[in-house]
Amino acid sequence: MKRLPLYYRYFKEAEKSGTDRVSSKEISDALDIDSATIRRDFSYFGELGRKGYGYNVKSLLKFFMEHIHGNETRNVAIIGAGNLGSALLNYKFSNINDRMNVVAAFDRNAGMIGTKINDTEVFHSDDLEKIIPEQGIDVAILTLPAEAGQKMAERLEAAGIKGILNFTPIRLDVSDGIYVHNIDLSVELQALFFYMKNF
Structure with a gap:
């Protein structure tokens, strides 16, 4: 739960910079979180990425926004x-x-x-x-x-x-x-x- 806001912030910054997709290694390097931990965290919510492709920034940003913040203000x-x-x-x-x-x-x-x-x-x-x-x-x-x-x-x-x-x-x-x-x-x-x- 404590890592979810970190992931959200990372994907938000990635979207701002125009990045389309990222790998678990790139996320790991940016957040200093082990790649295996990142994959395990993401797999908890289902299939969020594809092997060899990585993670779609816009999809993951939307996903984390819904799961962290919900849809209401x-x-x-x-x-x-x-x-x-x-x-x-x-x-x-x-x-x-x-x-x-x-x-x-x-x-x-x-x-x-x-x-x-x-x-x-x-x-x-x-x-x-x-x-x-x-x-x-x-x-x-x-x-x-x-x-x-x-x-x-x-x-x-x-x-x-x-x-x-x-x-x-x-x-x-x-x-x-x-x-x-x-x-x-x-x-x-x-x-x-x-x-x-x-x-």
Whole structure:
């Protein structure tokens, strides 16, 4: 699952450069993933390529777009427009996903309310329950301090959010119908230091 977005990005770049087909070795060299792993990954989804021919770029790009992103557009809100939230708002998400729109941000800082960051308006957190249904938002990126994370997750669930990308260092307690993906930067850094030391 973690490799699928890498494959999608690779095929997207290949299409931009006008490439019609690629081999598993070319993909391997570009992504530093073993060719056998690539063939095994692709075979999991059926016959995506032909021996001696390789993989058709447009076909694979369409395939991965459907399997990673689905056919519907996702409206996303960033909860917490501080340093990390603002950085994410300034990030070009279209490089990752053509079907993802960051349509709103929420914060309590009075000085930010009503402003726009990279064309996305910042609303007051008190208006969250009103704005989320109005904008058809079903995904939230949570960039709040740890102590505010759980209460906000409960509010997001009640407002209709179906998926949360959680940058807070706590594990959120939500219903089974809500998918939470946790990104703890301190844990990721510790893992990096461990690999640097031991491999």
